[in-house]
Amino acid sequence: MRLKNVVRRAFLPPFQSLGRALVRAGAVIRLYATDLACIRSGREVFAGVNFTVAAGEALLVVGRNGAGKSSLLRVLAGLIHPAAGKLVLEGGKPEFSIAEQAHYVGHQDAVRPALTVVENLAFWARYLASPGGPGMVPETSAAGPGADGTSTATEAALEALALTHLASLPAAYLSAGQKRRLALARIVAVPRPIWLLDEPTSALDTATQQRLAELMRRHLTAGGIILAATHGPIGLDGAQELRLGA
Amino acid sequence: MSALAALLVRDVRLAVRLGGGAPMGVLFFLIVVTLVPFALGPDMALLRRIGPAILWLGALLASLLALDRLFAADYEDGSLDLILMSTVPLELAVGAKALAHWLTTGLPLVIAVPVLALFLDLEPLAMGAVALTLLVGTPALTFIGAVGAALAVTLRRGGLILPILILPLTVPVLIFGVSAANAAVVGPVPFGTPFTILCGLSLISFIIGPFAAAAALRHGLD
Numbered sequence: 001m002r003l004k005n006v007v008r009r010a011f012l013p014p015f016q017s018l019g020r021a022l023v024r025a026g027a028v029i030r031l032y033a034t035d036l037a038c039i040r041s042g043r044e045v046f047a048g049v050n051f052t053v054a055a056g057e058a059l060l061v062v063g064r065n066g067a068g069k070s071s072l073l074r075v076l077a078g079l080i081h082p083a084a085g086k087l088v089l090e091g092g093k094p095e096f097s098i099a100e101q102a103h104y105v106g107h108q109d110a111v112r113p114a115l116t117v118v119e120n121l122a123f124w125a126r127y128l129a130s131p132g133g134p135g136m137v138p139e140t141s142a143a144g145p146g147a148d149g150t151s152t153a154t155e156a157a158l159e160a161l162a163l164t165h166l167a168s169l170p171a172a173y174l175s176a177g178q179k180r181r182l183a184l185a186r187i188v189a190v191p192r193p194i195w196l197l198d199e200p201t202s203a204l205d206t207a208t209q210q211r212l213a214e215l216m217r218r219h220l221t222a223g224g225i226i227l228a229a230t231h232g233p234i235g236l237d238g239a240q241e242l243r244l245g246a
Numbered sequence: 247m248s249a250l251a252a253l254l255v256r257d258v259r260l261a262v263r264l265g266g267g268a269p270m271g272v273l274f275f276l277i278v279v280t281l282v283p284f285a286l287g288p289d290m291a292l293l294r295r296i297g298p299a300i301l302w303l304g305a306l307l308a309s310l311l312a313l314d315r316l317f318a319a320d321y322e323d324g325s326l327d328l329i330l331m332s333t334v335p336l337e338l339a340v341g342a343k344a345l346a347h348w349l350t351t352g353l354p355l356v357i358a359v360p361v362l363a364l365f366l367d368l369e370p371l372a373m374g375a376v377a378l379t380l381l382v383g384t385p386a387l388t389f390i391g392a393v394g395a396a397l398a399v400t401l402r403r404g405g406l407i408l409p410i411l412i413l414p415l416t417v418p419v420l421i422f423g424v425s426a427a428n429a430a431v432v433g434p435v436p437f438g439t440p441f442t443i444l445c446g447l448s449l450i451s452f453i454i455g456p457f458a459a460a461a462a463l464r465h466g467l468d
Binding site for chain 1 (some may be wrong): 249261324325329330334
């Protein structure tokens with residue numbers, strides 16, 4: 001099942017060891033895009049997008065409705081091929097693609113109503129955190145002990161999003177905000193350096209918005225990167241702003 | 247392995263909890279098989295002779311019933327995006343999902359065969375032959391069907407186009423499944439000849455199905 005990695009390990013040993021050396025030397029990651037363009041069914045959504053985000057930095061993607069905020073995040077998540085431009089992650093793990101080192105929380109929460117809250121989360125934790133998968137770069141324990149898809153990580157993530165009391169409830173009974181919290185618990189349970197959040201605060205109450213802001217600040221302190229599409233402040237001071245469709 | 251096992255367990259658990267696939271498939275199978283004697287009349291000798299073919303046709307149609315849900319639910323709720331972003335190769339994820347689908351919809355059909363064979367007055371030997379060929383052949387139907395399910399996932403009302411895409415591709419499986427079942431009862435070909443080809447068709451579908459379905463999913467989502 002590690003087919004992809006086996007192939008990569010066979011062909012990429014020099015790059016991999018270089019990557020490891022950089023990590024050991026405390027090298028930080030940096031994500032940059034040059035002249036990125038996206039075309040959806042013949043219509044240009046955005047073009048000429050440039051940005052650089054380094055470890056510990058956040059980039060807020062803003063713009064009117066339909067400016068291409070969600071499309072930009074989906075391009076970064078590897079779900080849409082960019083029509084033009086380059087997207088590079090420096091200092092990451094070269095054997096993994098950018099998408100494999102990123103978490104994506106889109107408009108859909110990927111929560112299955114027939115499973116309980118903890119079953120939903122435990123599945124994604126196990127599926128996304130395969131052993132030898134992309135952890136944080138550099139490796140830190142900032143995400144908490146055992147944050148590797150184990151049941152401890154699942155419990156810690158439920159705790160972090162205040163879902164512990166709902167753990168055994170079928171997800172069908174969750175409100176929109178609680179479903180969003182469950183989706184966000186997923187990215188806490190499995191450490192990945194890049195967070196791609198599409199309007200993460202939608203449907204969240206103010207207490208949870210503060211909780212999320214705290215989690216995001218902790219992620220940045222640990223050397224992570226956050227790109228968030230948003231219409232309002234999400235509690236990250238000093239974040240860069242990228243305006244689309246201006 | 248743990249990621250694929252997690253996906254398999256999740257899909258089986260969902261199928262059992264939602265309760266759609268297995269009972270509906272078996273009931274549909276039952277109805278198709280029951281309709282045939284009404285159409286043909288109570289000619290026991292005729293039913294006995296064409297029994298294996300009827301069971302195979304019924305199983306083929308029943309296995310199509312829930313196939314359009316194979317990727318549709320994951321597409322609708324955004325799970326497919328995350329599956330694509332995982333380090334697990336998409337081909338293996340498709341294989342795990344197809345296996346879970348077969349366990350919850352294909353296997354119950356095989357288990358139902360002995361009961362339905364009584365309706366068609368089949369000998370125990372013929373019943374065993376049909377059950378064995380279906381056990382080997384229905385996974386091929388699911389894995390071939392996965393390609394159609396992947397193609398239909400981004401289409402509105404894709405469920406309607408799915409049988410049209412898939413049924414022509416299942417013809418070889420049907421031919422060798424029925425001929426193996428018949429060979430066991432009446433000959434003249436030894437059972438092993440068509441049965442080996444049926445096994446081969448299944449093995450080919452295990453390889454081609456996941457790769458083609460994964461390519462279709464990647465293309466469809468872009």
